Ligand code: PEP
């Protein structure tokens with residue numbers, strides 16, 4: 001799938017101070033001192049391109065700190081005046097948009113809990129109509145690429161062309177080392193659908209802890225994401241929100257320094273080596289596809305035979321046998337059991353789909369004739 005977004009490049013609205021581009025700041029603005037002091041330390045690292053801070057916080061339960069509110073806009077103004085850092089806040093309704101714009105906030109972002117709701121996104125988009133301000137759209141809480149794309153389309157449809165996506169991971173009921181599962185394939189699919197859309201990774205909300213931040217940030221760079229948004233607090237141990245995932249500005253600078261930069265473009269001698277290896281891969285992929293086609297033709301024969309002889313499509317014993325045999329074979333070929341199983345499941349479900357088609361053909365034909373009679 002391709003989506004058509006009218007996009008201005010990231011460089012046209014944010015000046016990168018470092019590679020990767022870094023937007024940083026506390027999860028929440030708590031006090032004027034905390035915000036301004038954090039901003040100064042972040043600016044001093046020389047690596048930060050914009051200051052983030054939440055002032056309206058979407059909290060799961062009432063009674064938790066729900067953000068300092070509009071007064072935080074004044075603190076952001078002061079932080080910007082003293083450090084020169086452009087500012088960014090989360091907006092979740094039309095009133096937030098109006099107030100943030102009036103206060104001169106430079107970049108707005110739509111949070112994960114807002115992206116899930118098309119009404120909310122449309123309200124934000126309508127409030128943005130006719131305004132030239134950069135907007136970043138976080139992925140929805142749930143792993144639904146269409147919802148993410150839909151939100152980007154709504155904001156873009158309101159005339160916002162300084163647009164970026166933020167990948168902050170997805171809710172999952174499965175136990176994991178992460179607060180929000182990265183599910184990188186969704187971000188990769190978004191990139192494939194809209195190659196001109198910048199994607200910024202938010203390792204803080206993916207990790208939910210400090211320890212894995214560097215690992216996720218590196219992975220984001222290796223997937224050619226355009227920047228990072230990371231939470232940083234002058235004293236994370238006393239942060240009012242998301243304390244476990246925030247780091248001091250100094251610790252953040254260290255994480256950034258440890259990242260390895262890799263080239264997205266292949267140049268020079270590497271180009272020949274890559275071309276040769278890719279040609280080998282293409283050849284093998286051709287064979288895989290050819291064999292897959294042959295396999296499916298046999299599946300059709302089996303389907304016809306089963307139909308003629310009244311045999312069920314699925315025979316659990318046969319499936320278990322295929323699975324176990326192939327996973328063991330895969331292991332010998334250095335294929336991970338997870339990969340072998342996923343691949344077999346994909347092939348198997350296509351085989352079942354084909355055979356079901358064959359079975360149903362016979363049953364539905366007389367009915368069709370009847371209705372046409
Ligand atoms: C945040 O950036 O502090 C935030 C609330 O993030 P998310 O919308 O990703 O949960």
Ligand code: MN
Nearest residue numbers: 027231241242
């Ligand atoms: Mn947060």
